Amino acid sequence: MSTASGGAGLTESHLTHQLTDLGLEAGSVLLVHASLRSLGKVEGGAVTVLRALRRALGPDGTVIVPTFTSDNSDTSAAHRERVRGLSDEARAAFRRHMPPFDPATTPSTGMGVLAETIRLHPESLRSAHPQTSFAALGPRAVKVTADHSPDCHLGEQSPLARLYDLRAHILLLGVTFDSCTAFHLGEYRLDSPPRRSYRCVIHRDGRRQWWQYDDVALDDSDFAALGTDFEHADPAAVRVGTVGTARCRLLNLVNAVDHAQDWFPTHRGHRAADR
Structure with a gap:
């Protein structure tokens, strides 16, 4: 189906048809990473994109987005960039005023307007x-979001x-494999x-407090190369198409994670990006 022409923007109907042509199926569980700017003009913006996604997935489909936060962590690269050049006193003052994570109110950091639109949906x-939350809409939302340690x-x-167990798909809507968070499960x-x-700073026992914990050292520095290899090795697991003016990919999440798990031991050393 053709896109809107002239000065008109993409409509919900346009987007729904294009998403369906890409391969979205009713009843699917879908993890979305999106750059709405890459789509071109959309009438109604992110709300229209969300409606199109839900329409393509149908009432039994579930849409999920990352709603990660870095503003409450002092071990993240983002924090170090914010305090670069500040005096020790200014750094300490900045740290004292960093807000604790609240799943009900804390906005995501750098995840895009679609992620925030879904997070704010009633x-x-x-x-x-407190650092790597996800927001979900649909009948599988409880299963996906519950019990995140x-x-x-x-x-x-x-x-x-949980998305792996549900055999979910991943939609890279105008973004590249660099944004494919599911590779981390590998x-x-x-x-x-x-x-x-x-x-990071959290709210616990009625007060603001700092909390330190150990976890896997996350590294997304080679995800572009990993994604290219995955696409070449398993082309049937990746659908490529255009939505609006954006180049998009629809991936099988299980295949992507399994490929990452096999790929990492032979393609990377022990390096880690800060989060």
């Missing part, structure tokens, strides 16, 4: 991890493992993956 459920970012006690499934310490 029917949305959000997992409780606070010391497991993206492993067996996280929504990614890191957790390695034999003795490297670990590191993380620290």
